[in-house]
Amino acid sequence: MKTNKFYITTPIYYVNDRPHIGHAYTTVAADVVARYWRKQIGEKNVFFLTGTDEHGKKIADAAEAKGTTPQAFADEVAQDFADVWQTLNISHNKFIRTTDDEHKRRVRIAFERLKAAKTPKGNDAIYEGEYSGRYCTGCEKFITDKEIENGRCPLHPNKELEEIKEKNYFFRLTDYLDTIRKKIESDELRILPAKRKAEVLGLLKQDLQDFSVSRESVKWGIPLPFDENQVSYVWVEALMNYITGVGFGEDEAQFEKFWPADAHFMAQEIAKFHAIYWPALLMALGIELPKAEFIHGFFTIDGQKMSKSIGNVIDPRDVVARYGTDATRYLLLSQFSFGSEADVQAERFDDLYQADLGNKLGNLVMRVTTLLEKHNGGAVAAVDVPAAWRVDADAIAALYRDYNIDHVLRAVFKNVEQLNKQLDDAKPWAGVKEEATKSAAIAVLSQAVIALREIADYIEPFMPATAKKLREQLAEPLKKGDPLFPRLEK
């Protein structure tokens, strides 16, 4: 088992939508984990992949509606995603686009291999058949009779389903299901959190069918190497980005170094593709399975699904404009538990910013630096910090291993609260004024500084620029700096 590298991915986002805080949520979360691991095992050993999903009917239709070509349409929106990630200080190592030549070539190599593959039961993994069924372009998938509600897809009730009858190549999923179930049950493939693992095992009990891996009537896609009249089903080549993005088929050294992925991050609406279809495809390709998939909740805005028609889509750039990059990252990740569904209440952002960042952290730093600058020439006394004041590094490491990143944030901020309480009890601002109590007051303030320097390390993956400022402000001699989190404009 490779332990000296870490490879993490986000879903590749569809370019028919503009980047919003739903996409930002997953991407910031993955960024935090990537940054954490870079500190543990070195920059070169971490690979963080994100990107855009640009083929398929849904994108072709969206481009047509705009009167442009799919490629021009995708170019513009992919750039928009890249820009937003820059605004949010996302540190991905690669931004993959499924229209990249490299991806297309590697997908075709994978298809050649699939075509030659035998299932564990000795059948051809790929076989020709005819599909007739109803297709939801919004989900880019066939909808089963069981799923249909009022003749429509439950996730896209405003869209007509398409009746499709065409020749397709099928993937013999059913021959792999037993093995997948065992691997998930035994945590050889960890599905996290536990609740999602149970959901996926529940899906595996349903009557899952072989699925089609190609489309005949769709033109905007990657032609199959063994039948140029068919393009890859968009989900299949999209999932393959996780291997093509690290060299599959061409750059064996890179692939060998980073695969298997340590974690795929996503929300639960695409869990079936990732936790069932993807492992089966990998098995057919003779490739190791990812080690973990972390499936977080889908959040709503003020109780409603984020959607263009409702008009409640939040652009991450607007959030950054008000709160700054680091605070936006904090506000996104601290709102709720990473694995659960939740409602985002944007009107609480102001309060959270003020309470957690401004008051708890910002004021604490301001207080200790101001007092030590004024009463001790900016020097920090050599003191021990009580263990109870410090963040427990092992506990944090364990939280990261389970991708419990909101718990990391909570643990660190609990520490900040403790420091505040310690100061409130010891009242060094009074102590520094009397000769008899001054050295005890300086000692307490110094303990706070030393503890805060450590806190800067823990905060860094979440708020990289703040961590840097913290370190600068806490370097000797201390000087009162600008507030870390300035007051918001009304």
Ligand code: MSP
């Ligand atoms: N293109 C596919 C993914 C292919 S991956 C091989 C796709 N794209 S998407 O643009 O719809 O992105 C879905 C993902 O965006 C979710 O799984 C989640 O990571 C993120 N989110 C989008 N909206 C979200 C919320 N409202 N809440 C939480 N995450 C959200 O599906």
